[in-house]
Amino acid sequence: MDISIFDEIQKRYELTENLFKLLKKNSNVRSQVGYESNHFSEIDDELEAIKDLFIIDAFAAFERLLRNRVLDSLGSQENELSVRLAKVVRNESEYIKIEYLLDVLKNFADPGRIGLIKQIKKYRDRVAHGKRLLTYSPVKPVDIYVIFEVIRLAAVTLTNNSIHRQPHVDTSTFL
Amino acid sequence: MLEEHDNFNDNTVKEFKQNIQNLYPKVKRWLKGMTFWEENINIHEEYAVPYKIAELYIYKDDNFLCKIKPVGAHIIAADGRADLIGKKDKLSLVFFKDLSQSNTEANDSNEIDNTGINRNVLYEGYEGTQWYVSWGKRKISLLTEEIFLKAMEEVSGYKHL
Numbered sequence: 001m002d003i004s005i006f007d008e009i010q011k012r013y014e015l016t017e018n019l020f021k022l023l024k025k026n027s028n029v030r031s032q033v034g035y036e037s038n039h040f041s042e043i044d045d046e047l048e049a050i051k052d053l054f055i056i057d058a059f060a061a062f063e064r065l066l067r068n069r070v071l072d073s074l075g076s077q078e079n080e081l082s083v084r085l086a087k088v089v090r091n092e093s094e095y096i097k098i099e100y101l102l103d104v105l106k107n108f109a110d111p112g113r114i115g116l117i118k119q120i121k122k123y124r125d126r127v128a129h130g131k132r133l134l135t136y137s138p139v140k141p142v143d144i145y146v147i148f149e150v151i152r153l154a155a156v157t158l159t160n161n162s163i164h165r166q167p168h169v170d171t172s173t174f175l
Numbered sequence: 176m177l178e179e180h181d182n183f184n185d186n187t188v189k190e191f192k193q194n195i196q197n198l199y200p201k202v203k204r205w206l207k208g209m210t211f212w213e214e215n216i217n218i219h220e221e222y223a224v225p226y227k228i229a230e231l232y233i234y235k236d237d238n239f240l241c242k243i244k245p246v247g248a249h250i251i252a253a254d255g256r257a258d259l260i261g262k263k264d265k266l267s268l269v270f271f272k273d274l275s276q277s278n279t280e281a282n283d284s285n286e287i288d289n290t291g292i293n294r295n296v297l298y299e300g301y302e303g304t305q306w307y308v309s310w311g312k313r314k315i316s317l318l319t320e321e322i323f324l325k326a327m328e329e330v331s332g333y334k335h336l
Contacts, residue, residue, distance in 0.1 A: 024264075040262065040263060040264065041260070041265070044264075044265050110292060110293075112292035112293075113292050115292075116251060116252055116292060119251045119252075120251060123251065135221065136219040136220055136221045137220065137221060137247075138220070138221040138222060138249065139249045139250060139251050140246060140247050140249065140250050140251065140256060141250070141251045142250055142251070142252070142253050142256050142267050142269050142309050143267070143309050143311055143312070143313060145311065145312045145313045146251070146252050146297050146298070146313055147251060147252075149296075149297055149313060150251075150252060150292075150297065153296070
């Protein structure tokens, strides 16, 4: 996965936002797509809910990038014991609290940026875990494009500190 | 349950309430010939005791134009948000405080995370501590009389002469 994924997500959101503008402006479009409400505030609310899905999408892409980077940091496996231990670490790496990984990034990027990623994560948790209607939001976004940029900047930190891997050696025979 | 008079709210909330209180007189000064109405609402934020704050309704000749609705003090990459809501559209007003006052937030380990970041990296149009209109796509404008009237026209369709 490379960081162009974040441009793609932003592009998809931009298209959605433009479609909603059209929906708001044009009553013919609303009737053609079977959208019955003519209250602009309701259309705004629909878009707000869709924005949350894009935040989940962008954060998920970032989290995948970060966890892949954890796996890349495992050293080469030169013997069977190392291979087996590495396999355990690989399996468990999905369960490492992302906050621990983000704290490591503070040494490589503006800590303020990483603090913002943690805020976005809190917001993402509330939406993704179905607590949107049950709990008060810990933090609220203003401009989704700012959120995209915060995530993209953190992803750039990861790729700027990536490992240039040696050609892959098949170690499956050890297992 | 804790209530506002427990005086438990953090500085972020106190500053937000103060910034809203400073904003309304300015808006009233800019909008000559309008009628205003304030109504208290409750804001619930996870890291704050629920608190009361006023919404500002703006009318012209008994016709509703728009309202300023405070949204919250704990905002991602900003230090307060209020929405300007009209019949046609909605825009956000955002407050940024001095970055040297370094934004912080408690994390899960009861440590403090710094959430301050150079505003110019994230926003186009940042000029210092103040209220701004957020137009989306990371563009903001310092809230002046001219910009407020432009924003009000956009959300309400009413052109103030």
